Amino acid sequence: MADPARVPADLLYSDHHDWARVEGEEATFGITWYAQDQLGEIVFWDGAKVGDEVTAGDSYTELESVKAVSEVVAPLSGRIVAVNEEAERSPETINEHPYEQGWLVRVALSAPAEADRLLPPAAYEELIG
Amino acid sequence: MSARTIFEQGRKGRRAFVCPELDVPDRPREELLPSKLRRREPAVLPEVSEPEIVRHYVRLSKKNFDLDSGFYPLGSCTMKHNPRLHERVAGLPGYARLHPLQRPAAAQGALELMWRLEGALGEIAGLPYVSLQPSAGSHGELAGVLLTRAYHEANGQRGTKVLTPDTAHGTNPATVTMAGYEVVKIATDEAGGVDIDDLRAKADEDVACLMLTNPNTLGLFDRNIEEIAAIVHGIGAILYYDGANLNAVMGRTRPGDMGFDIVHFNLHKTFTQPHGGGGPGAGPIAVSERIEPFLMTPRVRRGEDGEFDLDYDKPASIGRLRGFQGNFGTFVRTYAYICSLGAEGLREASEVAVLNANYLLARLGEMGLLERLPLAYGELCGHEFVLSGAPMKRDLGIRTLDLAKRLLDFGIHPPTVYFPLLVDEALLIEPTETETKETLDEFVEAIAAILAEAEEDPEIARTAPHTTPVRRLDEAGAARNPIIRQEVTR
Numbered sequence: 001m002a003d004p005a006r007v008p009a010d011l012l013y014s015d016h017h018d019w020a021r022v023e024g025e026e027a028t029f030g031i032t033w034y035a036q037d038q039l040g041e042i043v044f045w046d047g048a049k050v051g052d053e054v055t056a057g058d059s060y061t062e063l064e065s066v067k068a069v070s071e072v073v074a075p076l077s078g079r080i081v082a083v084n085e086e087a088e089r090s091p092e093t094i095n096e097h098p099y100e101q102g103w104l105v106r107v108a109l110s111a112p113a114e115a116d117r118l119l120p121p122a123a124y125e126e127l128i129g
Numbered sequence: 130m131s132a133r134t135i136f137e138q139g140r141k142g143r144r145a146f147v148c149p150e151l152d153v154p155d156r157p158r159e160e161l162l163p164s165k166l167r168r169r170e171p172a173v174l175p176e177v178s179e180p181e182i183v184r185h186y187v188r189l190s191k192k193n194f195d196l197d198s199g200f201y202p203l204g205s206c207t208m209k210h211n212p213r214l215h216e217r218v219a220g221l222p223g224y225a226r227l228h229p230l231q232r233p234a235a236a237q238g239a240l241e242l243m244w245r246l247e248g249a250l251g252e253i254a255g256l257p258y259v260s261l262q263p264s265a266g267s268h269g270e271l272a273g274v275l276l277t278r279a280y281h282e283a284n285g286q287r288g289t290k291v292l293t294p295d296t297a298h299g300t301n302p303a304t305v306t307m308a309g310y311e312v313v314k315i316a317t318d319e320a321g322g323v324d325i326d327d328l329r330a331k332a333d334e335d336v337a338c339l340m341l342t343n344p345n346t347l348g349l350f351d352r353n354i355e356e357i358a359a360i361v362h363g364i365g366a367i368l369y370y371d372g373a374n375l376n377a378v379m380g381r382t383r384p385g386d387m388g389f390d391i392v393h394f395n396l397h398k399t400f401t402q403p404h405g406g407g408g409p410g411a412g413p414i415a416v417s418e419r420i421e422p423f424l425m426t427p428r429v430r431r432g433e434d435g436e437f438d439l440d441y442d443k444p445a446s447i448g449r450l451r452g453f454q455g456n457f458g459t460f461v462r463t464y465a466y467i468c469s470l471g472a473e474g475l476r477e478a479s480e481v482a483v484l485n486a487n488y489l490l491a492r493l494g495e496m497g498l499l500e501r502l503p504l505a506y507g508e509l510c511g512h513e514f515v516l517s518g519a520p521m522k523r524d525l526g527i528r529t530l531d532l533a534k535r536l537l538d539f540g541i542h543p544p545t546v547y548f549p550l551l552v553d554e555a556l557l558i559e560p561t562e563t564e565t566k567e568t569l570d571e572f573v574e575a576i577a578a579i580l581a582e583a584e585e586d587p588e589i590a591r592t593a594p595h596t597t598p599v600r601r602l603d604e605a606g607a608a609r610n611p612i613i614r615q616e617v618t619r
Contacts, residue, residue: 041605066604067547091609
């Protein structure tokens with residue numbers, strides 16, 4: 001049984017531990033509870049730029065934690081239409097609320113059908129054991 | 130304990146010295162240095178007495194954990210004992226008081242030491258041409274990648290990518306990026322070595338170089354090295370050896386014999402150094418004949434008359450990578466180490482380093498501790514090994530970081546933690562050859578004690594250290610809100 005705090009039921013997931021909340025032609029991206037737990041305390045996010053194109057499977061930004069700098073991989077392709085400036089200023093938000101206030105970017109999708117390739121909650125739950 | 134900086138101590142006008150009488154004719158400052166080069170305000174310097182200076186730095190040194198205080202098994206850093214003989218030799222006035230701009234004719238002994246050291250390092254690497262110039266391993270890597278570029282350009286090739294394994298030291302990708310290449314990561318296979326299929330798939334004509342550490346950061350010697358070398362040379366690329374782990378194989382095998390074209394040494398690791406304060410380091414490189422024309426200048430040259438000189442006349446050279454000749458004191462210590470041990474001794478040092486690591490691993494196994502801290506790859510190791518703290522975190526609720534911090538209460542410096550990145554909750558342990566069996570046993574007992582107490586009360590480890598001058602640091606807070614300057618007013 002999926003723990004809704006760790007793997008919310010209304011999201012799609014990638015095997016890079018990113019999530020996407022798809023709403024019509026747009027989607028919000030972030031990193032999963034598991035990803036932030038593995039990274040440890042996040043100390044810096046250099047953000048992203050509105051208007052930049054992202055490609056599913058490719059890195060679009062980096063997060064720095066006390067352990068390491070990690071690339072964040074886009075679960076879907078499109079163009080960034082909003083960046084979470086609050087999370088940029090206070091990166092601990094990404095640790096504390098990875099699915100709510102800690103979202104990273106909002107993207108206008110160029111290929112919404114790519115969502116079919118993402119993992120539903122149950123499959124992601126299985127992936128992280 | 131006082132945490133005041135040196136600037137917050139003392140009194141205006143206080144001095145710890147008296148200038149001697151001027152024994153040369155007094156000349157106006159304007160004559161000695163043009164006014165545009167002189168500062169407008171005097172520098173703000175500490176104004177303290179000698180006892181205040183001494184006490185300040187002794188106080189700081191007591192807060193520090195160093196190799197002279199206790200066991201320091203920091204993986205991939207080779208924290209071996211620095212023999213005191215080396216300090217005596219490096220302190221000889223002919224070395225210690227040498228001016229960096231001394232004329233070669235007046236520095237023959239120093240140049241001869243460099244020339245002999247180059248010869249010894251060339252022999253250890255199995256690659257005859259050496260430059261001592263780079264200041265650290267990372268600097269040696271940069272030299273190696275710049276030489277790679279110069280070599281390819283001279284041969285009319287370009288190449289835009291450099292391959293590194295996903296176990297590589299972080300300096301490898303950083304070097305590649307700084308030298309203007311693109312990093313392409315190679316996967317690790319189940320045995321912990323380079324995934325040959327992945328390498329084949331990524332080895333194309335755009336690849337300029339493969340950077341490899343062997344044994345790698347998992348402490349494992351890659352048995353496929355000859356096949357790897359054949360693949361890399363087959364596409365016309367350069368094979369670069371990261372010498373960070375040379376302490377495992379010195380005198381046993383040579384990177385040049387394995388097929389490497391360029392090697393860097395970390396003199397401060399493999400050949401001893403009072404190290405741990407971030408330097409001084411030295412990262413000499415040894416290269417094969419085809420790379421030699423591009424090596425940095427000046428080169429130390431021995432003339433037919435036996436005189437030593439600095440040779441700048443190398444038209445294809447990439448030039449200088451630093452001022453002067455490198456961290457010279459490090460060369461003296463390294464040369465002393467090589468002469469003290471000799472060829473057989475260097476080989477034995479590596480053998481004992483590997484033996485100590487395998488003994489430590491076997492003792493951890495005998496004590497049943499590998500159930501909570503399993504070996505990440507393989508069964509035996511080189512001079513270091515990687516454990517995963519994932520079962521410990523799951524079963525006892527303490528993380529690798531907590532175990533590391535708790536070790537400080539036992540008078541032991543933690544191993545390298547959370548590296549390599551591909552191992553969950555990693556602990557990278559390198560005991561080195563200079564530790565006794567008793568010290569290794571104490572380390573195992575400390576790990577056993579920490580795991581046993583965590584069964585009862587995980588809070589002890591979670592809040593550790595409890596006995597050090599500074600307790601658990603807020604690392605995230607320090608990184609998020611770093612205070613890196615202090616305003617000093619006169």
